[in-house]
Amino acid sequence: MAKCAFIGLGIMGYPMAGHLAAKGHEVTAYNRTSAKAEQWAKQHGGRAAPTPREAAKGAEFVFLCVGNDDDIRSVAYGDDGALAGLGNGCVLVDHTTASADIARELEADAKKQGKQFVDAPVSGGQAGAENGVLTIMCGGEPAAFERARPVMEAYGRAVTLMGPAGAGQLTKMVNQLCIAGLVQGLAEGINFGQRAGLDMEKVIAVISKGAAQSWQMDNRASTMVQGKFDFGFPVVWMRKDLKICMEEANRNGALLPTTALIDQYYHQVVKAGGSRWDTSSLIHNLRLLD
Numbered sequence: 001m002a003k004c005a006f007i008g009l010g011i012m013g014y015p016m017a018g019h020l021a022a023k024g025h026e027v028t029a030y031n032r033t034s035a036k037a038e039q040w041a042k043q044h045g046g047r048a049a050p051t052p053r054e055a056a057k058g059a060e061f062v063f064l065c066v067g068n069d070d071d072i073r074s075v076a077y078g079d080d081g082a083l084a085g086l087g088n089g090c091v092l093v094d095h096t097t098a099s100a101d102i103a104r105e106l107e108a109d110a111k112k113q114g115k116q117f118v119d120a121p122v123s124g125g126q127a128g129a130e131n132g133v134l135t136i137m138c139g140g141e142p143a144a145f146e147r148a149r150p151v152m153e154a155y156g157r158a159v160t161l162m163g164p165a166g167a168g169q170l171t172k173m174v175n176q177l178c179i180a181g182l183v184q185g186l187a188e189g190i191n192f193g194q195r196a197g198l199d200m201e202k203v204i205a206v207i208s209k210g211a212a213q214s215w216q217m218d219n220r221a222s223t224m225v226q227g228k229f230d231f232g233f234p235v236v237w238m239r240k241d242l243k244i245c246m247e248e249a250n251r252n253g254a255l256l257p258t259t260a261l262i263d264q265y266y267h268q269v270v271k272a273g274g275s276r277w278d279t280s281s282l283i284h285n286l287r288l289l290d
């Protein structure tokens, strides 16, 4: 069993850290809003630390799961940051969905101190985190990955090394690009079917057995039909992810015409008050046209 620090107890981090404790790892948690860390420690029998540095002290593995690049910087750097507390032989693992640049930066700074780094964004949502069945896409050196892999398996069902630092984030970008256009297609299909007067539950049951099947259809079609969006992966996170993808595409020359359009559609959802709605709320735009 390992000594672990977990920094960022949000929708994803809270249950992920819980799985580490449930597997018998010794976990010290840090959260910006300290009440959440205290509640976590009470619930899972770990410890709460007042700063990322204090949490990281003495840990063999330090996990981050915050919002974006700027949030990573505020928990990793500075006098109270996690990097200042990393002990010898420690592996820093970042589960935040962020840029490939910050992954390379964190690896370089960890290496300067003789420490290891893995970027490890996740897919599978809140349910995946709660059930401990996340897909984890990793970047880093094989030795760092092989040390962290068995610990990440506390909440990861598929934990894969994709290449050097940044490759996990780049893989997550591909993941988000593959989802964005598909959700709009699903929204257009459902909206069309409803306007055509079809029994959409029946339509979904039939077409999900054929070539139109997708995770989004299996997990989101019914709630899209019902217009329910107060759960799931928030639009604000998706827009953050699409921005990262478009910035990366500016560098590597990939064309993302549909992604740019979908980002505008999500902007419309935000304007309708849906920044925390699930990403399947794209269908809301189509209903606004009535």
Ligand SMILES: NC(=O)c1ccc[n+]([C@@H]2O[C@H](COP(=O)([O-])OP(=O)(O)OC[C@H]3O[C@@H](n4cnc5c(N)ncnc54)[C@H](OP(=O)(O)O)[C@@H]3O)[C@@H](O)[C@H]2O)c1
Residues within 6 Å of the ligand: 008, 009, 010, 011, 012, 013, 031, 032, 033, 036, 065, 066, 067, 068, 070, 071, 072, 074, 075, 095, 096, 097, 098, 122, 123, 124, 125, 126, 232, 233, 234, 237
């Ligand atoms: N939610 C999903 O379904 C999902 C799925 C896959 C990937 N992800 C990715 O996983 C990451 C975490 O998502 P989440 O849904 O868990 O987010 P969340 O519920 O909003 O939690 C964010 C966490 O980061 C902390 N944080 C944010 N800014 C900070 C700062 N400047 N300094 C220190 N701590 C800060 C928050 O602390 P406070 O409690 O103090 O606010 C909170 O613990 C994101 O990168 C997201 O894109 C999310």
